[in-house]
Amino acid sequence: MAAPREGDTRSGDSESRAQAGAPERLREALQRVLGSRRNANSVFDILEGLEAEQEDEILAAARTCGTLFCTLLQRGDLFIGQLPEEEEGLSADCSADVKYKIWMRHRYQSGIDQLLSLMVHESEQVQEAALCTLMRFVEAEGKWPLVKYEEDEHYTFPQELLKSLVVNLLQVESDTSFLLSRFQEYLQYADLRYYVMAYAAEHIPNVMQSSKGDLLPVYQQNAFDLLSSLHMPSEQSQLSNFLVKQQKKHEAWKAARLKEHRRVFERLWLAFLKHKLSTNLYKKVLVILHESILPHMSKPTLMIDFLTAAYEIGGAISLLALNGLFYLIHHHNLEYPDFYQKLYSLLEPCVLHVKYRARFFHLLDLFLSSSHLPAYLVAAFSKRLSRLALTAPPQALLMLTPFICNLIRRHPSCKPLVHRSRDTEDISTDPYIMDEKDLTKCRAMESSLWELQTLQNHYHPDVAKAAAVINKALSSQETDLSTLFDLSVPELFEKEPKKRARSAPLEFDPPLGLLGRKSKLVTQHWTLE
Numbered sequence: 001m002a003a004p005r006e007g008d009t010r011s012g013d014s015e016s017r018a019q020a021g022a023p024e025r026l027r028e029a030l031q032r033v034l035g036s037r038r039n040a041n042s043v044f045d046i047l048e049g050l051e052a053e054q055e056d057e058i059l060a061a062a063r064t065c066g067t068l069f070c071t072l073l074q075r076g077d078l079f080i081g082q083l084p085e086e087e088e089g090l091s092a093d094c095s096a097d098v099k100y101k102i103w104m105r106h107r108y109q110s111g112i113d114q115l116l117s118l119m120v121h122e123s124e125q126v127q128e129a130a131l132c133t134l135m136r137f138v139e140a141e142g143k144w145p146l147v148k149y150e151e152d153e154h155y156t157f158p159q160e161l162l163k164s165l166v167v168n169l170l171q172v173e174s175d176t177s178f179l180l181s182r183f184q185e186y187l188q189y190a191d192l193r194y195y196v197m198a199y200a201a202e203h204i205p206n207v208m209q210s211s212k213g214d215l216l217p218v219y220q221q222n223a224f225d226l227l228s229s230l231h232m233p234s235e236q237s238q239l240s241n242f243l244v245k246q247q248k249k250h251e252a253w254k255a256a257r258l259k260e261h262r263r264v265f266e267r268l269w270l271a272f273l274k275h276k277l278s279t280n281l282y283k284k285v286l287v288i289l290h291e292s293i294l295p296h297m298s299k300p301t302l303m304i305d306f307l308t309a310a311y312e313i314g315g316a317i318s319l320l321a322l323n324g325l326f327y328l329i330h331h332h333n334l335e336y337p338d339f340y341q342k343l344y345s346l347l348e349p350c351v352l353h354v355k356y357r358a359r360f361f362h363l364l365d366l367f368l369s370s371s372h373l374p375a376y377l378v379a380a381f382s383k384r385l386s387r388l389a390l391t392a393p394p395q396a397l398l399m400l401t402p403f404i405c406n407l408i409r410r411h412p413s414c415k416p417l418v419h420r421s422r423d424t425e426d427i428s429t430d431p432y433i434m435d436e437k438d439l440t441k442c443r444a445m446e447s448s449l450w451e452l453q454t455l456q457n458h459y460h461p462d463v464a465k466a467a468a469v470i471n472k473a474l475s476s477q478e479t480d481l482s483t484l485f486d487l488s489v490p491e492l493f494e495k496e497p498k499k500r501a502r503s504a505p506l507e508f509d510p511p512l513g514l515l516g517r518k519s520k521l522v523t524q525h526w527t528l529e
Contacts, residue, residue, distance in 0.1 A: 012215065023056075026064040034071055037100055042106050043068070050114040055123050061130040062118070065111050070140045072104060081148045105146070112137065113159065119168045124178050131179055134165050135186055156256070157244050159195060166199045169226060172207065172219045180222065184229040187244035191255040192289030193230060194264065200226060201268040208275040217278055224281055227272060228288060232265055232296035233258060251267040259298070266297040273306050279317070286310060286320035290327045301332055311342065318346055319360045326363055340377055343367060344439055347384045352396040358485035361399065365481060366408060375413040379444040382407050382417060383432050386451035394460040395487045401466040402479035409478055418470050420448040462492075 026101045029046050032039035046068060049061025072078050079101040084092070089102035118130035141158035162220035169176055169183060187193045204223055208216065233239055236258045246253055256258040275287065285293075287308075303324065322343075328334035336342075343364070351360060368381060383402050389400045408414050430445035455467035 009074070023060045026060050029143065030064050030068055033068060033169070033175060034158045040104065041102070043496070047107065047111055047114065050111070050118065055126060058118065058121075058123075058126050059129050062115065062126075062133045065115070066133040066136045069108050069111060070136055072108070073137075073140045073144045073146075076144065076261045077101060077104060078146060080146050083109070112164070116164060116168050119179060119238055120171060124301065127179050128182055131165075131182060134161070138162055138165070138192070139243055156246070156377055157191060157195060162192070162195055163199045166196055167203060170200065170203060170207070170219065170222050174214060176222050177225050180225040180229060183226075186243075187229060187231070189241055190233070190239045190261070191242045191244055191253075194255040194261055195263075196226075197230065197268045201264060201271050205270070205271045205274070207480075213276065214277060215278060217281075220272075220275075220277060220281055221334075223272055224284060227268065228292070230265065230282075231292075232261065234295070262296055262298045266299065269297070270302060275304075282310065282317055283320055286317065286324065290323035294327050301334070304328060304334060308336070313334055314346075315350075316354055316356060318342075319351070319354065319356050322360065322363045325489045326366065340367070341437065343438060344380060344384065345437060345492060347381070347388060349388060349391055352388065352392050352400075357396070359401065361481075361485055363404075365403065369410070371410060375411060375412070376445055377439050378407055378411045379414050379417060380439040380442050382414060383442075383444040383447055387434055389455060390451055393489075394458075394463055395489055396465045397455065397458070397460075397493055398466060398487055399481060399484040401455065401463070401469070402484065403451065403481060404449065405469055405474060406478045409474055409476060415474075417445075417447065417449045418452075418474070460527065472519075 020098055026046055026049055029042040032042040033046075046061055046064050049057050050065065052058050052061065069078075077100070079089075079098070083089075083105055084102065086103065086106045087096065090099050092099075112134065115130040115134050118126055119134075121127055121130070138158050138161055141161060143155060145156045145158070147156070169179060187196065200223070207219060239256055239258055239261070242256070246256075289303070294303060297303070307321050307324045307328065311318050311325060313321075325334065325336060325339075329336065329339075346360075351357065353362075368378065385400055385404050389397055389404075392400060408418060430450070431443045433442050436442040449470065452467045452470050456464050456471075458464045458467065
C-alpha cells in the first residue's frame with residue numbers, strides 16, 4: 001500500500017462537509033480515518049480544526065484529536081522508536097505499513113505542537129481543552145509507549161511529551177495560573193509529580209540564568225504556582241497512585257521511592273530560591289515554608305542561609321521568616337547567634353498592625369516560654385511590649401496586657417517590675433532605654449511597668465479592666481491567649497451588645513441637696529441620697 005501524502009485528494013464530498021456543522025464534520029473525519037487507512041488524509045480536517053477562529057470548533061477539534069490519536073496508540077498504528085524525517089521515512093525501503101505509521105506519527109507530532117500552542121490561547125476553555133487532551137496523550141503513551149526499551153529496562157513513561165508540557169506551563173511572559181490550577185489535579189499521581197519536579201528543576205535555572213539577574217515576575221509567579229501546588233507525601237506507603245503502571249521491579253523505580261521524591265523536591269526549591277525574588281513572592285514563599293517545604297526536604301538545614309537572610313531584612317519578611325527558623329531550631333537544633341536580640345528589634349509599633357500579627361505573637365510566646373531564660377531578657381521584652389501598648393489599638397491591647405502578665409508569671413524574678421512604684425510622673429526619669437539594642441544595657445530591670453497602670457484609665461472598659469489585674473497579686477494560672485491573637489475590631493463590636501450591664505448609675509456623684517445646696521425645707525419632705 002502506498003503511503004498517503006499531504007497533497008493527495010481527500011475523500012468525501014467537500015461541498016456537503018462545508019454545509020455541515022463543525023462537530024459533525026469532525027465526527028465524520030474521525031470515522032473515516034479510523035475506518036480505513038485509505039482515508040488517512042482526513043486527519044488534516046481534524047488538525048485544521050485546531051487552527052480555526054471559532055472557539056467551539058477548536059474545542060471540538062481538540063476532543064476529536066484526543067480520541068483519534070489515543071485510538072491509534074492503542075491499535076499500534078503509530079511508529080515506535082526514533083522517528084525519522086518524514087521524507088526520509090517515506091522514501092526508505094520499507095513496507096507500506098511502516099510508511100503509514102511513520103506518516104501518522106508525524107501527524108500526531110503536529111497535533112501535539114498545535115495543542116501546545118493553544119495553551120496560551122486567549123480563551124481559558126481552549127487552554128483547558130488543550131491541556132486535558134495532552135494529558136490524555138501522556139496517559140496513553142504510558143500504556144502504549146512510542147519508545148523502544150531494552151529487555152532490562154522496565155520503566156516506561158512519556159518523558160519527552162511531559163517535558164514539553166511543563167515548559168509550556170512555565171511561560172515567561174504569559175500568566176498561566178488558570179492552567180496550573182487545572183493541572184494540579186494531575187499532580188496526585190506520584191510518577192507524574194516526580195517527573196514534573198525533575199523537569200522544572202532543570203528548566204527554572206536555565207531561564208533565570210538567561211535573565212542575567214533581572215527579575216522575571218510573570219515567570220517566577222508561574223513557577224511558584226507550580227511549586228506550591230506540589231503536595232508531597234510524608235510516608236512511603238502514600239506513594240500508591242501512579243499514572244503509568246510498571247510491569248516489573250516497581251520498587252526500584254525512582255518515581256516510586258519517597259527518598260527520591262524528597263531529593264528532587266529539595267533540588268527544585270533550592271533552584272527556585274537561589275535567584276532574586278520580588279518582595280511579594282518572598283512573602284508567599286515564607287508563608288508556606290515551614291509547613292509545605294521544610295518537612296519534605298532531605299536536608300532542611302540547606303535553607304538556613306535563605307532564612308537567616310530573610311530574617312535580617314526586617315519588617316513583615318522577618319516576621320514570616322520566624323516560622324521557618326523556629327522549625328529548624330526545634331527540629332534540627334539550629335543555633336542562631338543573637339536570635340533574641342534580633343527578635344527584640346522586631347518589636348516596633350507596626351508589628352501590632354500587620355496581618356501576620358497573630359502568627360508573630362504566637363511564635364513570640366513560644367520563644368519566651370522557657371523558664372531558663374535570664375531575667376534581664378524577659379524584663380526587656382516585657383518593658384518593650386508595655387511601651388508599645390501606649391499607642392496600641394484596643395484589640396491589640398486586649399492581647400498585649402495578658403501576654404505581659406504571663407511573662408511575669410513564668411518568671412517571678414521580674415515581679416519587681418509590677419510592684420515597683422514611680423516617685424514622679426515625669427516619663428523622662430524612667431531608666432529604661434528603648435533605643436538600646438543590647439538587652440543587657442537597656443536597664444529594663446531597673447524600671448517598672450507604669451504603662452500598664454496608665455492603661456487602667458483607657459477609654460475602652462475591657463482594656464482598663466485587663467490592666468487592673470496588676471493591682472493585685474498575679475495568680476499562678478496563665479491566661480489562654482489563643483483566642484486573643486486574632487482579635488479584631490469587628491469582633492469587639494459584636495461582643496458589646498452581648499454584654500449584660502450589672503448596674504447603670506444615673507449620676508457619677510450622689511446629690512447633696514436641691515440645686516447643689518442642702519436645704520432644710522427640702523429635707524423635711526424628701527430624703528436625698
